[in-house]
Each structure stands twice: as structure tokens, then as C-alpha cells.
Amino acid sequence: MVGSPLTEMKSDVDAKVPVVEAKDVHKNFGTVQALAGLSLKVMPGEIYGLLGPNGAGKSTMIKIITGLSEQTSGEVRVLGLDPRESPVEVKSKIGYVPETTMLYESLSPRDFFEFVVSVRKLDKKTANDRVSKLSTAFGLEEYYDSPIATLSMGTKQKVTIIASLIHEPPLLVLDEPMNGLDAKSSRIFKDVISLQSQQPGRAVVFSTHIMEVAEHLCTRIGIIYKGSIIAEGSMDELRAGVTMSGGRQATLEEVFLHLTHEEEEVAETARALREAFSAPTV
Amino acid sequence: MNLREAWRLSRTPYIELVFRSAVMTRGTMGGFGFGSPARRVKSITRGALVGKVIITAFIALGAVFAFYQFAINRTAAGLVTGVTLSLAISLGYTVLYSLQVLPSFSGAGPYALLSTLPLNRRDLSLMALLSVLRTFDSMIVAAIVVQVVVVAYLTASPLATAVMALASVANSTFGVTVSLVLAGLFQRNITSGGRGKRATLARFLFLISWGLAAASFGFVFSLIQYVFPALASAISGSLSTTSIPIFFSVLHPFSAGLALASIVFPTLASVSPALGLATTLSFVAMGGYLLLAYFAGRKALSITERVSQQQAATIVRQRATEFLLRLRRPIPAYVIKDARIASKNPQTAFVFALPVFETVIIVFSLGQTAVLGSTAIVGATSLGCFFTLISASVLLNTEGSGLDYTFSLPLNARLIILAKSVISTAAYLPVPVVIGVLLAFDQSSELWLVFVPIIQILAVSAASSAELAFFIRSYRKKGGRQTSRGVQTRGLNLLSAGDLARLLGALIVAGGLALGPLGVFAVTSFVTQSGSLAVGLQALVALAELAAVQLYLRRM
Numbered sequence: 084m085v086g087s088p089l090t091e092m093k094s095d096v097d098a099k100v101p102v103v104e105a106k107d108v109h110k111n112f113g114t115v116q117a118l119a120g121l122s123l124k125v126m127p128g129e130i131y132g133l134l135g136p137n138g139a140g141k142s143t144m145i146k147i148i149t150g151l152s153e154q155t156s157g158e159v160r161v162l163g164l165d166p167r168e169s170p171v172e173v174k175s176k177i178g179y180v181p182e183t184t185m186l187y188e189s190l191s192p193r194d195f196f197e198f199v200v201s202v203r204k205l206d207k208k209t210a211n212d213r214v215s216k217l218s219t220a221f222g223l224e225e226y227y228d229s230p231i232a233t234l235s236m237g238t239k240q241k242v243t244i245i246a247s248l249i250h251e252p253p254l255l256v257l258d259e260p261m262n263g264l265d266a267k268s269s270r271i272f273k274d275v276i277s278l279q280s281q282q283p284g285r286a287v288v289f290s291t292h293i294m295e296v297a298e299h300l301c302t303r304i305g306i307i308y309k310g311s312i313i314a315e316g317s318m319d320e321l322r323a324g325v326t327m328s329g330g331r332q333a334t335l336e337e338v339f340l341h342l343t344h345e346e347e348e349v350a351e352t353a354r355a356l357r358e359a360f361s362a363p364t365v
Numbered sequence: 366m367n368l369r370e371a372w373r374l375s376r377t378p379y380i381e382l383v384f385r386s387a388v389m390t391r392g393t394m395g396g397f398g399f400g401s402p403a404r405r406v407k408s409i410t411r412g413a414l415v416g417k418v419i420i421t422a423f424i425a426l427g428a429v430f431a432f433y434q435f436a437i438n439r440t441a442a443g444l445v446t447g448v449t450l451s452l453a454i455s456l457g458y459t460v461l462y463s464l465q466v467l468p469s470f471s472g473a474g475p476y477a478l479l480s481t482l483p484l485n486r487r488d489l490s491l492m493a494l495l496s497v498l499r500t501f502d503s504m505i506v507a508a509i510v511v512q513v514v515v516v517a518y519l520t521a522s523p524l525a526t527a528v529m530a531l532a533s534v535a536n537s538t539f540g541v542t543v544s545l546v547l548a549g550l551f552q553r554n555i556t557s558g559g560r561g562k563r564a565t566l567a568r569f570l571f572l573i574s575w576g577l578a579a580a581s582f583g584f585v586f587s588l589i590q591y592v593f594p595a596l597a598s599a600i601s602g603s604l605s606t607t608s609i610p611i612f613f614s615v616l617h618p619f620s621a622g623l624a625l626a627s628i629v630f631p632t633l634a635s636v637s638p639a640l641g642l643a644t645t646l647s648f649v650a651m652g653g654y655l656l657l658a659y660f661a662g663r664k665a666l667s668i669t670e671r672v673s674q675q676q677a678a679t680i681v682r683q684r685a686t687e688f689l690l691r692l693r694r695p696i697p698a699y700v701i702k703d704a705r706i707a708s709k710n711p712q713t714a715f716v717f718a719l720p721v722f723e724t725v726i727i728v729f730s731l732g733q734t735a736v737l738g739s740t741a742i743v744g745a746t747s748l749g750c751f752f753t754l755i756s757a758s759v760l761l762n763t764e765g766s767g768l769d770y771t772f773s774l775p776l777n778a779r780l781i782i783l784a785k786s787v788i789s790t791a792a793y794l795p796v797p798v799v800i801g802v803l804l805a806f807d808q809s810s811e812l813w814l815v816f817v818p819i820i821q822i823l824a825v826s827a828a829s830s831a832e833l834a835f836f837i838r839s840y841r842k843k844g845g846r847q848t849s850r851g852v853q854t855r856g857l858n859l860l861s862a863g864d865l866a867r868l869l870g871a872l873i874v875a876g877g878l879a880l881g882p883l884g885v886f887a888v889t890s891f892v893t894q895s896g897s898l899a900v901g902l903q904a905l906v907a908l909a910e911l912a913a914v915q916l917y918l919r920r921m
Contacts, residue, residue: 149773150773151772151773171775171776171777172775174773174774174775174776175775177773179773181769181770181773183769185767185768185769185770186767186770187702187706187767187770188767189705189706189709190702190705190706190767193685193688193690194702194705196690197690197691197692197693197698197701198698198699198701198702199774200690200692201692201693201694201695201697201698202695202698202699202774202775202776203774203775204694204695205692206692207690207692210690210692211688211689211690214688214690215687215688218685218688219688223685224684224685224686225682225684225685226682227684227685227688228682228683228685229682229683233682243770246770
């Protein structure tokens with residue numbers, strides 16, 4: 084586990100005010116509707132998982148929360164601020180891990196961290212302390228002075244994760260953060276997410292495809308389908324809506340497939356695949 | 366796999382090559398419109414196609430117009446000029462275009478998926494080579510066809526036409542090979558890490574070499590312009606003792622021009638002994654260049670083969686023993702970040718060549734002036750300002766793929782604009798230094814004139830900030846209000862008509878601001894004959910501009 088400076092943090096966020104609040108958010112890309120009246124609320128202390136099939140609107144919603152994109156209509160508040168009106172303030176309070184790790188390829192992680200902490204105006208001692216601890220925890224020693232272009236996808240992901248944690252933000256927004264991470268780093272990162280949510284006034288919003296991660300880590304899950312939240316609640320609350328044969332408890336995967344009406348489709352695909360594999364080759 | 370099938374299949378890695386290069390230089394999110402990913406890919410490939418058509422048209426038209434002089438007066442000098450210029454144009458534009466399209470080639474990414482398919486080494490290499498040739502296909506075909514047809518039409522000599530065809534093919538081979546070698550050099554420069562003194566020195570030396578090479582490339586056309594009057598005089602016999610033809614007869618593409626002219630004008634060799642030797646040497650040199658083209662072609666093949674086999678450069682890593690960061694204020698941090706990236710990007714590294722370029726241009730222009738009066742100083746300063754302003758918008762390309770991450774940081778447009786204008790203003794600094802040195806050495810000049818380029822530092826700073834602000838604003842959403850991104854821009858695509866229009870608009874604004882104080886100085890100086898008053902008013906206008914631009918940036 085990281086000897087994290089997270090524990091030293093003090094909260095500047097009211098525990099009763101939602102960290103993220105979205106009301107009836109719509110987002111259109113030309114004629115394509117990516118979000119269709121999505122509403123969600125993330126309270127301090129929560130780890131909120133956004134789950135949904137490809138193209139459901141997870142990344143679009145995350146980009147709106149982080150101020151990287153604007154909604155067509157609806158209202159979004161992050162730590163009480165409107166990302167459209169106060170983009171710089173919102174971004175200074177968010178740690179963001181994008182879905183694709185697009186960094187300055189010719190910089191080394193050290194150059195990149197220097198740039199990020201300077202822009203975030205952190206003090207030297209705190210920044211060095213945090214970067215040192217996080218880099219050691221994620222095993223970045225060997226890559227610290229190598230150009231990012233030469234790093235593997237997982238190592239690049241570690242760089243963005245460290246950059247998102249350096250300033251100890253009240254809100255961590257993570258878009259598929261486990262992409263490419265090895266088992267050790269994945270475990271460390273899960274610990275970091277848990278620690279983050281335990282700090283007063285802090286929260287985590289993340290999207291993932293990995294059901295196991297969402298099931299064990301999230302305090303609340305929102306299932307997003309065709310641009311809106313179709314179910315929301317704790318794991319137990321979501322399970323309660325799905326009855327399995329023999330009284331067995333549904334897994335998150337089963338809940339997810341049931342709610343997104345993809346059970347039939349999956350069964351059909353599996354049947355087709357079985358037929359394809361069993362067909363004699365010419 | 367036959368050639369036809371390989372050509373058809375090479376379209377996929379070609380599109381990947383174009384896409385990855387565009388992403389490397391302009392990022393993915395905002396760089397290509399704000400629609401769906403499919404639309405972005407379409408936008409990139411369409412942009413590459415439009416760029417290719419534009420460059421092909423430049424090469425074809427340039428190749429035709431190069432022979433304009435020969436078409437009118439049918440002289441040997443005109444033919445040498447035509448062949449040389451036409452080959453230089455096609456070579457220069459091919460390499461320039463490749464800097465936009467090939468950055469991703471040496472990383473081998475476009476061929477990663479291909480190498481997992483059951484294709485043998487030969488097929489893989491062939492497809493990689495064809496995907497690269499697709500980048501240049503229309504340019505190569507246009508150059509060869511136009512040059513051969515024009516020479517055949519104007520000279521009616523089968524031998525001259527055949528020589529032109531050989532020179533043209535060799536020239537295109539050089540273009541492709543130089544482009545691939547350059548892409549590899551930059552890839553190596555990007556992937557070489559380390560903070561040791563040796564690594565830093567190696568990168569710095571590379572940068573200086575690149576700067577000088579880029580500056581020299583800019584001189585190719587000027588060189589032709591300056592060399593040809595002398596060459597024409599030598600050819601016409603009025604300069605019988607000059608050694609200029611001998612020197613240039615061994616340089617490509619002059620050698621091809623001279624060899625071809627001596628075929629069409631058999632008496633050329635007997636004009637003077639120097640010219641006789643030059644024509645003989647030109648044939649020897651052409652033979653040498655054809656051999657060199659053969660080896661260049663093989664080099665291109667080996668590069669594509671190596672890349673397609675995923676044999677990227679070996680990466681040597683050094684384990685970090687400490688994690689200390691050097692913290693700066695946001696603007697200096699941004700400047701350092703931009704400088705580090707710009708030095709490794711083929712599209713932006715020329716900014717580092719600007720000081721060299723400016724120095725040479727100013728020394729050249731002022732060196733020919735008898736008296737370094739206010740007119741000469743204003744002219745030289747204007748030239749310096751012009752080159753600097755070109756660099757400002759190009760610096761937007763330093764963001765590259767990191768643009769997406771930059772958007773997520775708490776930055777506003779003002780900070781980014783100021784950081785980039787610091788770099789372009791720094792690129793202007795050699796101008797007052799060089800002018801000052803020249804004034805100090807010229808006994809007849811008035812030393813106070815050095816204040817003219819010094820005061821222009823303020824105007825250049827205001828102008829480059831305004832240029833960037835104008836360019837960035839043109840990407841803001843309609844309605845003109847602050848967007849959630851804080852900054853909404855992308856890199857500058859020099860092959861996009863839309864971007865060039867934006868750049869032109871930005872340059873007009875910036876040019877007005879840069880030349881304003883100079884104009885005030887010139888008019889005041891002319892009307893009042895008072896140097897101190899003219900310089901004073903120039904300083905006032907420059908300061909007012911700087912203040913106005915800063916105010917504007919705060920409200921952006």
C-alpha cells in the first residue's frame with residue numbers, strides 16, 4: 084500500500100453537499116444523442132461506479148464532469164461549481180485519468196510531473212514527497228527518465244494515475260483506470276481509491292468494464308444505458324431487482340446484462356459462436 | 366502476394382500512418398472537429414488527401430513554371446535554371462510534406478497489427494513500402510511526368526528527355542529516402558531519454574544540426590536566385606574565368622541541369638575551359654548521383670523492412686535513483702515544456718533554427734547596404750519580426766498528443782498564449798543583437814539606431830500574443846463566451862486550407878501590431894528628422910500595444 088499523503092489531507096468540502104450532481108443532462112453530437120437526460124448524485128465518501136455497455140455515454144458524462152466537454156442541456160455541479168462557468172477552478176479540484184493515455188510522448192515522466200505540479204502550483208516539498216512515494220509504489224524507477232513514447236500502455240497509465248493523485252484532489256474522476264495495469268499496480272490503485280473515499284469530503288467517480296472491480300470497490304453503482312441511468316444503488320440494492328434461479332444471488336454481470344436487456348443477445352451470440360467453432364472446416 | 370494485391374492492401378497501413386501522425390501532432394480530442402470518432406478519422410484522411418493534392422499541384426505547377434525562362438529565350442542558362450529549379454522544388458516539397466505525414470512511421474505503430482497476421486517478411490516489407498509510397502505517390506508521378514513531358518516538348522531531344530527521366534527518378538528516390546531518414550532521426554531523438562550531460566549534449570547537437578539543415582533548406586531557393594545570374598554569365602561566355610560552373614556541376618540538382626543543357630546545346634562545353642570541365646564533371650556527377658539513388662532506394666527498402674518487422678530502435682533505460690522535481694511558476698513551466706517538446710518535433714524544431722536564419726538574413730541584407738541608416742535598420746527589423754511571427758502559431762503544434770491532457774489541467778488560454786509568445790519573442794532576440802554588432806562595426810552609422818530593434822521586442826511580444834489569441838479564438842464555440850475547456854484550440858495543420866486561412870488572419874493582425882511602432886518611427890523620423898522623438902514615439906506605441914493585448918488576454 085502507498086504510504087500516502089492522503090491521510091494528511093484536510094477536507095475543504097461540506098459533507099452534505101454533493102461532490103457531483105448532474106440533472107437531466109443531454110449531449111448531442113450532431114444527430115447522435117450520447118446522453119439523454121442523465122441524472123446522478125455523488126456524495127462525499129462515495130466511490131461511484133459508472134457501468135454501461137460500449138457507447139452508452141460513460142466517457143461523455145465523465146468528460147462533462149471534468150469540464151472537457153459541455154452538455155447540450157441540463158445542469159452539472161462539481162463541488163458546487165459549474166464546470167462551464169468555472170472550468171479552471173473545477174479542474175484544480177479534480178484528479179483525472181482519461182480513457183486513453185495521450186501524454187506528451189517526448190517528455191519523460193519526470194519532465195511531465197514537473198510540468199503538472201508547476202501548473203497546479205504545488206509547493207516543492209509536498210510535490211516531491213508525493214511523487215516520490217507514488218512513483219516508488221507504482222514501480223516507476225526504471226522509467227522515470229525515459230521518454231513516455233517508449234513506455235508500455237500500463238506504464239503510461241501509471242504516469243497518468245500518479246499525475247491525477249499528486250495534488251490530492253477532493254474528486255478523482257477515472258475513465259477505465261485499470262486499462263493495462265499489472266496485478267500489483269491494480270491492487271495498489273484500488274487501495275488508493277479506497278483511501279481517497281475515506282478522507283472527509285472526498286469522492287471517486289469511475290467508469291469500468293471490469294465487473295469484479297466495480298462489485299468490490301464501489302459503494303454505489305449507476306448503470307448507464309443509451310445515455311441515461313437505468314438503475315442506481317449499492318450492490319445489494321441492484322441485486323434485489325434481479326431474481327436468479329434456485330434463489331442464488333445475482334452477480335453484477337448478471338444484473339448488468341439483465342438491466343441492459345443484453346441477456347438474450349449474449350445467449351444468442353454464444354450459440355452462434357458454438358456453431359461457428361463446431362462447424363467442419365473446409 | 367503480387368504487387369497489385371499488395372498495393373490494394375497497403376491502403377490500410379497508409380491510413381493508420383496518416384491517422385497516427387496527425388494524432389501525434391494534434392491530439393485526438395479537439396484537434397479534428399468535435400464530432401464522433403468516425404468523423405474525426407474521416408476528417409484526418411480527408412485533410413491528408415487535400416494536403417497531398419495541394420502539394421502535388423505546387424510541384425506540378427512549380428515544375429512547369431521553372432522552365433518559363435527557357436520557354437521564352439531558349440538559352441542554355443534558362444535550361445539549367447529550369448531543370449535545377451524544377452528538381453529542387455519537387456525534392457523540397459516532398460520532404461516538407463513528409464514532415465507532416467511521416468512522424469508516426471518510425472515508431473512502427475501503423476504496422477503493429479499487420480505484423481501479427483500470417484504474412485511473410487517480404488510481403489510485410491512490400492506493404493510497408495507501398496504504404497509509404499502512397500504518401501508520396503501523386504507527388505512522385507506528377508514530378509516525373511511533368512519534368513519529362515516539359516523537357517521533351519521544349520527540347521525535342523530524346524536523349525535529353527531520357528536524362529531528365531533518370532534525374533527525375535533519382536530525385537524522387539532522394540526525396541523518399543531523406544523523408545524516411547528524417548523520420549527515423551526524430552524518432553530516435555524522441556526515444557532517447559536520460560538526464561545525463563552526455564544525453565543532453567547529444568540532443569542539443571542534433572538540434573543545432575537540424576536547425577542548420579532547416580535553415581539551409583530555406584536557402585536553396587535563394588541560392589538558386591543568387592547563383593544563376595553568375596552561372597548565366599558564365600554560360601553566355603561573359604565570365605570566362607569563373608569557377609562557379611565547376612563548383613555547381615558536382616552538386617545535385619545543378620549537375621542534372623548542366624548535363625542536360627550540354628546535350629541540348631553541344632557547343633556549351635567550348636564556351637570556356639571552365640565550362641568545358643564543368644559539363645564533363647556534370648555527367649560524372651550525374652552518374653554518381655544515379656548510383657547514389659540506387660543505394661538510397663536500397664536504404665529506403667531496408668528502413669521500411671526494419672520498421673515493418675517491428676525492429677524499432679533499442680531503448681536503454683537508466684534506473685532513477687531520486688525523484689526530485691524542479692518546480693517553476695506556471696508560465697516558465699509551460700515555456701520549458703514547450704521548448705523540450707519543440708526540440709524533438711520535426712514540425713516545430715525549426716523555431717530553434719530561427720535565430721541562425723535571422724542572423725544570416727540580416728547580415729546578408731545589411732552587409733550589402735552602404736550606409737546603415739534608419740531605412741536599412743527598419744527593413745532588417747521588419748524581416749526579423751516577420752520570421753518570428755511565423756513561429757508563434759506553429760508553436761501550437763508542441764501540444765501534439767498531450768493536448769488532451771492539457772485540457773484537463775487548470776489552465777486558461779492567457780497562460781498558454783503568454784508562454785508561447787515568450788518563446789517566439791526569444792526567437793526574435795538575435796535581431797537587435799546582430800543589428801547592434803553591425804552598427805558598432807560601421808563607423809559611418811549612428812549607434813542609437815539599435816534602439817529601434819530593441820523597442821521592437823515589446824511589439825513582437827504583443828504581436829505574437831495577439832496572433833495566438835486570434836488563432837485560438839477562431840476555435841471557440843460560436844457565441845464567443847468562455848468555454849468549459851478554458852482553451853479550445855488545436856495544433857496548426859499547415860496543409861489545411863481552414864487553418865491556413867486562420868493563420869493568415871492571425872498574421873495580418875500580428876503583422877499590423879509588429880509593424881505599427883516601426884511605421885510610427887519611420888514617419889516621425891521622416892517628418893521631424895528627430896531620432897529621439899521617433900524612438901520615443903515608437904516606444905510609446907509599442908508599450909500601448911503590449912498593454913492593450915495584455916488587457917485583451919485577461920478578458921479572453
